[in-house]
Amino acid sequence: MPDLLKKPFGTHGKVHQITPESAGWRYVGFSLYRLRAGETAAEATGDREVILVMVEGKARITAAGTEWGVLGDRMNVFEKTPPHCLYVPNDSDWSLVAETDCTVAVCSAPGHGGHPARRIGPEGITLTQRGTGVNTRYINNIAMEAEDYCDSLLVTEVFTPDGHWSSYPSHRHDEDDYPDITYLEETYYHRLNPGDGFGIQRVYTEDGTLDETMAVKDGDVVLVPRGHHPCGAPYGFEMYYLNVMAGPLRKWRFKADPAVQWIMDRDAK
Numbered sequence: 001m002p003d004l005l006k007k008p009f010g011t012h013g014k015v016h017q018i019t020p021e022s023a024g025w026r027y028v029g030f031s032l033y034r035l036r037a038g039e040t041a042a043e044a045t046g047d048r049e050v051i052l053v054m055v056e057g058k059a060r061i062t063a064a065g066t067e068w069g070v071l072g073d074r075m076n077v078f079e080k081t082p083p084h085c086l087y088v089p090n091d092s093d094w095s096l097v098a099e100t101d102c103t104v105a106v107c108s109a110p111g112h113g114g115h116p117a118r119r120i121g122p123e124g125i126t127l128t129q130r131g132t133g134v135n136t137r138y139i140n141n142i143a144m145e146a147e148d149y150c151d152s153l154l155v156t157e158v159f160t161p162d163g164h165w166s167s168y169p170s171h172r173h174d175e176d177d178y179p180d181i182t183y184l185e186e187t188y189y190h191r192l193n194p195g196d197g198f199g200i201q202r203v204y205t206e207d208g209t210l211d212e213t214m215a216v217k218d219g220d221v222v223l224v225p226r227g228h229h230p231c232g233a234p235y236g237f238e239m240y241y242l243n244v245m246a247g248p249l250r251k252w253r254f255k256a257d258p259a260v261q262w263i264m265d266r267d268a269k
Helices: 259-268
Strands: 013-018 029-033 041-044 048-056 058-062 066-071 085-088 093-098 102-110 118-120 128-130 136-144 154-158 176-177 182-183 183-193 198-206 212-217 219-222 238-246
Touching: 013 219, 029 041, 029 183, 048 058, 048 093, 048 136, 048 154, 058 085, 066 085, 085 093, 085 136, 102 238, 183 198, 183 212, 198 219
Parallel strands: none
Antiparallel strands: 013 029, 029 102, 041 093, 048 085, 048 102, 058 066, 058 093, 085 118, 128 136, 136 154, 154 238, 176 182, 183 219, 183 238, 198 212
16 A cells, blocks of 8 residues: 555654655655744755745744745644745755744755745735635645746645535646646645544545545645545544645646546536
């Protein structure tokens, strides 16, 4: 069985570290720090570009030779306010000092030196509704295709109300055949509200060679190497996830599962 569900390996410090090597793919990396006020974290980017996402809390950040000041004002991710983020190119480094207890995501992918370090958000990020009915969810786009901040990375936040579905109708982006579809690896960093709840995520291919359904808990990460990947929030539990995607082309093109294409066609009318 594929090891797609990654549990945090602690409650403090660096609690996730997913690399292309550990995931068995080529592009996406994802790490997560949970720090107490006054604690520090630092990394070199090497041949990879990075977006630091202040999921919760505040930190004073230095990166690419520049002091960026204190980033972050969202103390609880379910406030749904736009995040403070920082883009750091390859062949650079970054360091931070936590001003409050904080959760910091480190999203990475191959970098080519095509973009300078820069702040991303909260200005310019607007919580946007997507979907209808119990497929309604709310999106904070951090660096998707329309935002030309990066060489490879695509990053977004999604808030799914309790009892709703997300990343649905089921879709896949696992072939390099632009403009019909693009190959993008993807990670989902999940949070639940209340935090003792659970969500459901399925990762499956149409031919059934991959078909895993996982109960995700607060702080878990799901890997999506290929296939469709819908998720659901049970009644009473709100779901957040931070998506990181990357592949050979920084374009998001997907195909729906034929079994649910009629839903996508109907809702597009």
